[in-house]
Amino acid sequence: GENVEQHPSTLSVQEGDSAVIKCTYSDSASNYFPWYKQELGKRPQLIIDIRSNVGEKKDQRIAVTLNKTAKHFSLHITETQPEDSAVYFCAALHAGGTSYGKLTFGQGTILTVHP
Amino acid sequence: DVKVTQSSRYLVKRTGEKVFLECVQDMDHENMFWYRQDPGLGLRLIYFSYDVKMKEKGDIPEGYSVSREKKERFSLILESASTNQTSMYLCASSFIDTTGETQYFGPGTRLLVL
Numbered sequence: 001g002e003n004v005e006q007h008p009s010t011l012s013v014q015e016g017d018s019a020v021i022k023c024t025y026s027d028s029a030s031n032y033f034p035w036y037k038q039e040l041g042k043r044p045q046l047i048i049d050i051r052s053n054v055g056e057k058k059d060q061r062i063a064v065t066l067n068k069t070a071k072h073f074s075l076h077i078t079e080t081q082p083e084d085s086a087v088y089f090c091a092a093l094h095a096g097g098t099s100y101g102k103l104t105f106g107q108g109t110i111l112t113v114h115p
Numbered sequence: 116d117v118k119v120t121q122s123s124r125y126l127v128k129r130t131g132e133k134v135f136l137e138c139v140q141d142m143d144h145e146n147m148f149w150y151r152q153d154p155g156l157g158l159r160l161i162y163f164s165y166d167v168k169m170k171e172k173g174d175i176p177e178g179y180s181v182s183r184e185k186k187e188r189f190s191l192i193l194e195s196a197s198t199n200q201t202s203m204y205l206c207a208s209s210f211i212d213t214t215g216e217t218q219y220f221g222p223g224t225r226l227l228v229l
Contacts, residue, residue, distance in 0.1 A: 001174075009155065034217065043119075043205065043220040044158070089157060093216070101146045101165070101209045101216050102173070107157040 002027040004092050006106025014114050019080050021109045023090035024072040030092040033066060033073045034103070038087045048075070080113045087111070118142070119221040121206055126226045134193040136224050138206030145210060147189035148218065149173075149181060152203040164189055196228045 034049035091103040122137035160173030206221040
């Protein structure tokens with residue numbers, strides 16, 4: 001089955017700096033890679049996703065890159081703000097296969113943005 | 116706006132008790148999932164269901180069972196609760212889409228087993 005490794009487990013940055021979180025996956029058939037953000041005491045929510053036919057996707061201050069050859073993908077947050085502080089999870093899925101939408105999640109990264 | 120609700124936000128149970136956690140979604144999603152969330156371990160899949168009365172084991176099914184009698188409702192059952200099942204339990208739902216999909220999460224149930 002799929003295995004997703006996420007690093008770092010904790011990340012502390014100053015407001016305005018950039019933050020990068022990296023994930024690797026094992027199943028070359030995986031073709032969908034979402035990122036979820038979980039604020040303290042709240043439910044995880046999708047913030048951005050990327051499919052295997054795309055190398056990079058941006059949405060305002062967040063971007064995700066995918067390297068299918070190396071089987072890794074990364075989340076980039078620029079100009080970080082205190083409200084970006086949360087736990088971030090990456091995930092991988094073989095959409096269209098027999099996984100029935102079963103995402104495999106990474107272990108999570110606790111991002112703290114200091115004012 | 117997708118709504119996924121869970122029956123309780125907090126539960127305290129005793130070792131050996133039978134525990135029911137319920138999840139309801141209102142978007143007619145085919146897929147439903149139960150995860151447990153523990154610090155440093157991320158979200159681990161317990162069971163999932165892709166249709167009414169269908170269920171599949173996830174990565175950590177031991178000590179749990181599930182029931183899906185209606186499309187909108189997915190129940191997680193701890194037959195005999197143990198202290199190592201103290202955790203945050205998250206339910207999610209999604210629709211089938213060959214291009215990828217979004218899972219919508221419930222608010223979570225924090226279970227303490229004494």
